[in-house]
Amino acid sequence: MRRLLKSGHSVVILTALLVAIIPFLVPSTFHLRIAALVFIFALAVVGLNLLMGFAGQVSLGHAGFFGIGAYAVAVGPAHFGIPSWAALLIGPLAAGGLAFLIGRPILKLRGHYLAVATLGMGLLIAMVFTNEARFTGGPDGMPVQRLELFGWRVRGSQSWYWLSGVTLVIASWIAVNIINSPTGRALRAIHDSEVASRVLGIDVARYKLIVFVISAVYAAVAGAYLALFDALVTPATAGFLRSIEFVTMAVLGGLGSILGSLVGAAVLVVLPQLLTVFHDYEHIALGLIMIVFMIFLPAGIVPSLARLIMRRLPSS
Amino acid sequence: MAEFLQFVFSGLTVGAIYALVAVGFTLIYNASDVINFAQGEFVMLGGMITVFAAAAGVPLPLAALLAVVVAVAVGLLLHRLAIEPARGASAVTLIIITIGASILLRGLAAVVFDKNFHSLPPFIGGGPWQIGGAALLPQSVVVLIGTGIIVVLLWLFMERTLIGKAMVAAAANRIAARLVGINISSVLALSFGLSAAIGAVGGILVTPITLTNYDVGTLLALKGFAAAMLGGMGNPLGAVVGGLIVGLLEAFGAGYISSQYKDAIAFLVILGVLFAMPQGLFGRAGVERV
Numbered sequence: 001m002r003r004l005l006k007s008g009h010s011v012v013i014l015t016a017l018l019v020a021i022i023p024f025l026v027p028s029t030f031h032l033r034i035a036a037l038v039f040i041f042a043l044a045v046v047g048l049n050l051l052m053g054f055a056g057q058v059s060l061g062h063a064g065f066f067g068i069g070a071y072a073v074a075v076g077p078a079h080f081g082i083p084s085w086a087a088l089l090i091g092p093l094a095a096g097g098l099a100f101l102i103g104r105p106i107l108k109l110r111g112h113y114l115a116v117a118t119l120g121m122g123l124l125i126a127m128v129f130t131n132e133a134r135f136t137g138g139p140d141g142m143p144v145q146r147l148e149l150f151g152w153r154v155r156g157s158q159s160w161y162w163l164s165g166v167t168l169v170i171a172s173w174i175a176v177n178i179i180n181s182p183t184g185r186a187l188r189a190i191h192d193s194e195v196a197s198r199v200l201g202i203d204v205a206r207y208k209l210i211v212f213v214i215s216a217v218y219a220a221v222a223g224a225y226l227a228l229f230d231a232l233v234t235p236a237t238a239g240f241l242r243s244i245e246f247v248t249m250a251v252l253g254g255l256g257s258i259l260g261s262l263v264g265a266a267v268l269v270v271l272p273q274l275l276t277v278f279h280d281y282e283h284i285a286l287g288l289i290m291i292v293f294m295i296f297l298p299a300g301i302v303p304s305l306a307r308l309i310m311r312r313l314p315s316s
Numbered sequence: 317m318a319e320f321l322q323f324v325f326s327g328l329t330v331g332a333i334y335a336l337v338a339v340g341f342t343l344i345y346n347a348s349d350v351i352n353f354a355q356g357e358f359v360m361l362g363g364m365i366t367v368f369a370a371a372a373g374v375p376l377p378l379a380a381l382l383a384v385v386v387a388v389a390v391g392l393l394l395h396r397l398a399i400e401p402a403r404g405a406s407a408v409t410l411i412i413i414t415i416g417a418s419i420l421l422r423g424l425a426a427v428v429f430d431k432n433f434h435s436l437p438p439f440i441g442g443g444p445w446q447i448g449g450a451a452l453l454p455q456s457v458v459v460l461i462g463t464g465i466i467v468v469l470l471w472l473f474m475e476r477t478l479i480g481k482a483m484v485a486a487a488a489n490r491i492a493a494r495l496v497g498i499n500i501s502s503v504l505a506l507s508f509g510l511s512a513a514i515g516a517v518g519g520i521l522v523t524p525i526t527l528t529n530y531d532v533g534t535l536l537a538l539k540g541f542a543a544a545m546l547g548g549m550g551n552p553l554g555a556v557v558g559g560l561i562v563g564l565l566e567a568f569g570a571g572y573i574s575s576q577y578k579d580a581i582a583f584l585v586i587l588g589v590l591f592a593m594p595q596g597l598f599g600r601a602g603v604e605r606v
Contacts, residue, residue: 058408105591112351116545117590119538120583131576240538244353244415251412280427287420291398294413298405 011259012173018262019165023158033157034273039164040225042265045249046168046175046258047218052247053256054179055211056191057107058115060243061122062219065095067129067238069220070227074144075135084147088224095220096213103209119240126238141234144227160229167225171218172258178214179258187211219246252293254300263301267293318449323567329456329525331563332463333359336518337540338547338555339470340511346487346550347507350410354394354418355540356533357425358512361387362519363528364425367434376436384516390421391512395505418533425530438524459521466514467556474552483507487550539582546586548599557597562586 022035044066051057072091076082082090106117129136136142147154154163178184186207189197198204227233236242245268253264271289275282297304337355344352362383369379398413439458444451474480486493486503494500519528526532543562547554562582569581589597 052408109590109594112549113545113590113594113596115351116542117587120542120587123538123583124580127577127580241534248412248415251408255408281423283419283423284427285423287416287418287423290416290419291413294405294409294416295398295402298402298409300409 009173009176012169012176014259015172015262016169019169022165023161029157032161034270036157036161036164036229037226038262038266038269039161039168040222040229041246041249041269042262043164043168043171043225044219044222044246045253045261045265046171047215047222048246049250049253049255049258049261050175050178050187050218051211051215052250053254053260054184054191055187055208057208057212058111058247059118059212059215060115060240060247061118061120061125062215062246063238063240063242064122064125065099065216065219066223066226066242066246067125067233067235068095068098069223069225070144070233070237071129071136071223072220073147073224073227074142074233077145078142079135084145084228085149088147088221088228091224092217092220096217099213099216100209103212104205107205107208107212119243122238122243123240126235126240129238130235136233136235139235141232141237144231144233146231147228154228160225164225164229167221168262171221172262175258178211183207183210248290251300252290254302254304257300257302257306260300260302267301319571321448321450323571324564325450325452325456327564327567328560329453329459329522329563330566331560332459333518333522333526333536333559334539334543334562335556335559336463336466336514337536338544338559339467339552340515341540341544342550342552342555343483343507343511343514345544347483347504348399348410349407350399350414351407351541352508352511353411353414353537353541354421354533355511355515356535356537357418357421358387358391358515358533359519359522359536360425360528360530360533361390361421361512362516363436363523363532364429364434364519364530365516366520367436367523367528368429370436376439380520383520384513387512387516388509391508391510392505394512395508399504399508400501418537422530422533429530431530433527433529434523435527436520436524453525455521455524459525462517462521463556466517467552470510470514470552479506542583542586545596546589548596551596551598554596554598 019039023032026032026035044062048059048062051059069091072094073084073087076087076090077084102121106114106121109117130139154160186197186202189200189202190204190207194204223237227237249264249268250261251264252267253262254260271286272282275285278285293301299307337359340355340358341352344350344355365383365386366376366379369382370376374382394414394417398417399410402410402413438453438455440454442454444453446452474484482493482498483503483506485496486498486500490500493503539562540559543558544555545558546561547556547558565582565585566578570578573581
């Protein structure tokens, strides 16, 4: 039991089981829609968690990459006649390319300086979406054409549930493989001490760049999915609050935990839905819950609970 | 020339408020390594409470005093109820707590007050003064002088009083400060109270010019954070200079280049500075221990 819990692949299996079981447990397509949203957000958070939880690099601008993915599937088909499926590939490629270009100078910064640089990057991207109204519809956003895959018109909560669920499982599997690879070990070494890793011969700048690009691609795929699912994009997709939301999901669920990314996304997507019954008090409740969670589970929900469970399991 | 002067005036006015927010960030950061994302909410509370107290018939000076007192109480409560219980948690956990607090305070303000924009009458009457062809609002002068007074008072407090010196010592080295008998927990509480007071005063001063509503804190926190980093995190003087620079960059960017991209211009310059000087303008280069 212990060994299964410790090996990363159990997380992938668990995620796959969840994706397979949920449709039998929830009563309506409305719930499937929420579940699909959770998967889409979790996709972005898994990427961000690779960057923050494993490499220890903060980003307050990941909604920028999320926005690039989203606007690619909106602007590409509408203005350039690119089919949706191609735009779905181009967006993440563009986000990855951008991350590759700006990654080196930005990742030289540390801690809060890195935070403010990524924050600025995210704001710049969001500003372009707001101001280039000719292409993006400006502050009001623009509609997004439905995705067509091999003649299959992807629409409705059920289709998106399966598409985002399967993508999340694949993304988690890739993430776990990265973590267990030499790259993953290098990243964890960098997290512990950059100087020590450099002394050991780890090319710190290169590994940080690799994980930054990967996390940007994850975010862009998630952004594209959300835009296609909602059939609408607005600059808020790429906004500062969205970036903060991703970071909060990652920390709330647990930094360095892939399952935590899913749990963090679930909490922050589902909670506001539940809290809408409180109308005006929604934000008060949300803020309170965040504070209480972080006080009592400071390492994040999944790692804190896992530690409790581990302590009770017989050691074998 | 008149145009140039005009941009200087408006840039310095906004910049002064960014500077106050940045100083608030710096105080709390120095005491605890926490970036307090609820910092902008103190500014919002200062403005909103003054507006509503004044509307209820409280004379303006008393309303302003009340706003500062309430903001300080909120700052102390934030420390006592949310930061203190999470002692020992990582910096990023504490930051998420302050984000939660910021959402909570915004939600409270929307319920207790409302979601509309509000203004205050200027503190000095009379129309704008003409200086070199540019119009200078009397209230802008109030903002600048008020900011100046706060900065000088803060400096005197840090340099001349024992409590202030304890704060400086705790910022320099927390363990050493504890060893010489400084109560770190009190220093932390004090930094939250002080930051809240500074933010609230900023909010009161600027409300006659920029208006306020329950949601103004987010953007202010963001700009103040950028200003603090530009100046070099942990350096109060750097925070003030950083705030003024960000304000001026925005005003000139909006005036000469593009009002749509004014924030972009400010952030591009900040990025450029950070690439050249990774510790900000006045920050010390850190040494990492292995």
